[in-house]
Amino acid sequence: MMSGAPVEALWINVHRAMGHGNVHGAVESLKQILGYEPDDAGAHATLAIALSQMKRLHAAELEARTALALEPDNQLCHIAAATVLVSKRKYKEAEEHAKKAIELDPADGYAYSVLATVYKVQDRRKEVLPLLEKALELDPDDPDNYTALGEYYLHTGDVARAEELARTALEMEPQHVDGLCLMGQVLLRRNQVEDARQHAIWAMGIDPNSSDAIHLLAGVKARSNPVMGVWWRFQVWLNAMGTTRAIIVLLGAFVVYRLLLIIAEDTGNPGLQGPLQIAWLGICAFTWFAPVIFERSIRKETNQVVLRRDF
Numbered sequence: 001m002m003s004g005a006p007v008e009a010l011w012i013n014v015h016r017a018m019g020h021g022n023v024h025g026a027v028e029s030l031k032q033i034l035g036y037e038p039d040d041a042g043a044h045a046t047l048a049i050a051l052s053q054m055k056r057l058h059a060a061e062l063e064a065r066t067a068l069a070l071e072p073d074n075q076l077c078h079i080a081a082a083t084v085l086v087s088k089r090k091y092k093e094a095e096e097h098a099k100k101a102i103e104l105d106p107a108d109g110y111a112y113s114v115l116a117t118v119y120k121v122q123d124r125r126k127e128v129l130p131l132l133e134k135a136l137e138l139d140p141d142d143p144d145n146y147t148a149l150g151e152y153y154l155h156t157g158d159v160a161r162a163e164e165l166a167r168t169a170l171e172m173e174p175q176h177v178d179g180l181c182l183m184g185q186v187l188l189r190r191n192q193v194e195d196a197r198q199h200a201i202w203a204m205g206i207d208p209n210s211s212d213a214i215h216l217l218a219g220v221k222a223r224s225n226p227v228m229g230v231w232w233r234f235q236v237w238l239n240a241m242g243t244t245r246a247i248i249v250l251l252g253a254f255v256v257y258r259l260l261l262i263i264a265e266d267t268g269n270p271g272l273q274g275p276l277q278i279a280w281l282g283i284c285a286f287t288w289f290a291p292v293i294f295e296r297s298i299r300k301e302t303n304q305v306v307l308r309r310d311f
Contacts, residue, residue, distance in 0.1 A: 011029075044063045082095075146166070180203040181212035
């Protein structure tokens with residue numbers, strides 16, 4: 001069994017590949033590392049994270065479990081487990097591993113950002129912000145922390161703060177994919193559609209597999225369409241409210257619709273009921289089908305990226 005220089009060189013390849021969004025290349029190097037050192041918990045944990053990014057969740061979970069079995073008190077192993085479990089929507093277990101990672105090394109900002117991700121996907125916004133701020137405080141030299149905080153502010157509607165954080169990240173690392181995508185989303189909010197498109201193209205040129213870049217490009221296409229553009233603005237408005245408030249707004253809209261029907265009948269205008277019902281059904285159909293169309297647009301962009309890579 002060999003180690004030393006060959007393994008060190010492979011680790012350099014892993015970090016370089018991950019930094020450039022070449023997850024496939026990182027996975028191949030990690031497999032070679034494990035060929036030399038099959039009991040390297042860090043390699044298993046890193047491979048779990050990489051496989052999770054590739055959506056190979058079953059394999060990722062196996063690697064994360066192997067890493068934890070080898071070193072139960074290794075912080076990276078718990079971070080890997082939390083990352084994989086979030087992707088598998090096992091949020092309670094993911095939270096436990098993320099908290100354990102923080103307990104093992106309270107000075108590591110990355111562990112706080114992982115826990116923030118666990119809360120973010122559950123729409124626990126009040127718990128997300130302090131974690132992102134803590135991650136930035138502990139590691140102010142990592143552009144990932146600026147973009148993560150910027151994405152939080154973007155989703156809450158604070159576009160100016162999101163732009164400020166995106167610019168900081170890009171000043172630190174001009175080819176930072178998440179920073180380019182965040183800036184693209186900011187530009188899209190400000191109706192600078194062509195500039196947003198250019199940022200999506202730049203990001204995909206660096207990392208063709210970036211889901212954020214593909215989502216941004218699909219958003220650009222939706223925003224450019226007169227009909228889909230209306231739905232896109234509506235979704236941005238709802239997302240800024242959060243899930244609970246959005247549900248209240250939608251229920252309120254239904255109550256208003258029912259009241260209008262009752263008023264039309266009580267005021268002797270039953271002829272208005274038909275148009276009101278047609279209008280309501282049209283709105284419902286639009287909100288049902290628009291997300292499907294948007295998801296198809298994302299899949300189309302993803303397939304085009306895969307074809308370009310295969311070519």
